[in-house]
Amino acid sequence: MKILITGGAGFIGSAVVRLAVSRGHQVVNLDALTYAGRLENVAPVADDPNYVFEHADIRDRAALDRVFATHKPDAVMHLAAESHVDRSIDGPGDFIETNITGTYNMLEAARTHWVHEGKPEGFRFHHISTDEVYGSLGEDGLFTEQTPYDPRSPYSASKASSDHLVRAWFHTYGLPVVLTNCSNNYGPYHFPEKLIPKVILNALQGKEIPVYGQGLNVRDWLYVEDHADALLLAVTKGTPGESYNVGGENERRNIDLVTTICALLDDMRPGTAPYADLIRYVEDRPGHDARYAIDPTFIGKTLGWRPSVTVEEGLRKTVQWYLDNQAWWKPLLDTDGVGTRVGVST
Numbered sequence: 519m520k521i522l523i524t525g526g527a528g529f530i531g532s533a534v535v536r537l538a539v540s541r542g543h544q545v546v547n548l549d550a551l552t553y554a555g556r557l558e559n560v561a562p563v564a565d566d567p568n569y570v571f572e573h574a575d576i577r578d579r580a581a582l583d584r585v586f587a588t589h590k591p592d593a594v595m596h597l598a599a600e601s602h603v604d605r606s607i608d609g610p611g612d613f614i615e616t617n618i619t620g621t622y623n624m625l626e627a628a629r630t631h632w633v634h635e636g637k638p639e640g641f642r643f644h645h646i647s648t649d650e651v652y653g654s655l656g657e658d659g660l661f662t663e664q665t666p667y668d669p670r671s672p673y674s675a676s677k678a679s680s681d682h683l684v685r686a687w688f689h690t691y692g693l694p695v696v697l698t699n700c701s702n703n704y705g706p707y708h709f710p711e712k713l714i715p716k717v718i719l720n721a722l723q724g725k726e727i728p729v730y731g732q733g734l735n736v737r738d739w740l741y742v743e744d745h746a747d748a749l750l751l752a753v754t755k756g757t758p759g760e761s762y763n764v765g766g767e768n769e770r771r772n773i774d775l776v777t778t779i780c781a782l783l784d785d786m787r788p789g790t791a792p793y794a795d796l797i798r799y800v801e802d803r804p805g806h807d808a809r810y811a812i813d814p815t816f817i818g819k820t821l822g823w824r825p826s827v828t829v830e831e832g833l834r835k836t837v838q839w840y841l842d843n844q845a846w847w848k849p850l851l852d853t854d855g856v857g858t859r860v861g862v863s864t
């Protein structure tokens with residue numbers, strides 16, 4: 519299958535690109551290379567004859583039409599987005615333009631291509647979204663595909679908007695779309711401003727490890743390579759019009775996650791004192807959702823997917839990857855949002 523993957527130089531997109539190429543798919547990676555996009559993430563497949571890179575911005579409709587006309591993909595996996603909640607608090611404008619208008623451009627470029635090709639039945643437009651569109655849970659319950667949308671941050675509101683557009687293109691124009699909504703991902707190549715890499719890298723540098731509020735927020739952690747596997751199943755076997763929730767069945771309070779990483783580092787790269795001594799509680803992010811947890815029963819039953827690792831196994835692999843790949847993360851430490859705090863303005 520020839521798959522056009524947007525955002526393929528980012529964290530999850532690059533995992534999908536690497537896995538798709540390794541499974542023999544032809545991949546066109548379309549990415550604007552914002553601060554979050556790095557071609558190093560796809561270096562393992564860069565010379566593969568089944569891989570092509572297109573430097574383009576999803577806000578540029580003409581560029582999208584050119585890419586579709588040149589490559590004539592059988593399917594689209596749309597991951598390009600502004601993805602960091604803290605950045606959406608400080609500057610929501612880019613989230614509206616890329617996540618909403620950019621998705622609209624992708625839908626229209628894909629629809630034009632699909633109509634031009636005679637509406638092939640097997641064509642898929644797969645939108646990769648987040649469980650944050652469902653809002654926040656109390657102590658009990660899980661997000662299912664039927665949970666009403668209730669986004670709280672500019673980021674999650676922009677993703678909810680793009681999900682609605684994707685469904686509208688299915689109902690109005692018959693475009694064969696598939697949606698997936700996943701929980702928090704972690705793993706290799708994760709940009710160092712996000713929680714797990716930040717904890718690992720601050721610890722390794724002997725810097726304070728900031729934890730929002732009391733660290734009681736609960737997230738459901740999904741290993742990125744398990745997620746990439748679920749996404750390839752959804753795009754190749756998913757039913758048009760369907761949504762699939764993808765979760766790792768690995769709920770953890772943030773503080774428990776952070777102390778687990780510190781304990782792994784104590785074991786794998788012992789320092790002079792326990793790394794947990796570096797933990798500092800900092801003022802909470804505005805509108806910080808209390809708990810997210812996904813019920814992945816539907817994708818398990820219909821597509822046969824389940825996560826392959828527990829969070830402890832995945833975290834050990836992740837810590838090992840950061841220990842082995844300093845050349846990847848060291849140059850990123852000066853990037854805005856990595857060394858400085860973002861997401862505090864209201």
Ligand SMILES: NC(=O)c1ccc[n+]([C@@H]2O[C@H](COP(=O)([O-])OP(=O)(O)OC[C@H]3O[C@@H](n4cnc5c(N)ncnc54)[C@H](O)[C@@H]3O)[C@@H](O)[C@H]2O)c1
Nearest residue numbers: 525527528529530550551552554555575576598599648703
């Ligand atoms: N990371 C998570 O835990 C998580 C959880 C749920 C859903 N998601 C969704 O998965 C997708 C990928 O997330 P990620 O963590 O890999 O994000 P990321 O920030 O690591 O990567 C985003 C990629 O999109 C590219 N991009 C951004 N704006 C663009 C534009 N205007 N045109 C073209 N390319 C552009 C960037 O260069 C980057 O390569 C996003 O849609 C995100 O909303 C992520």
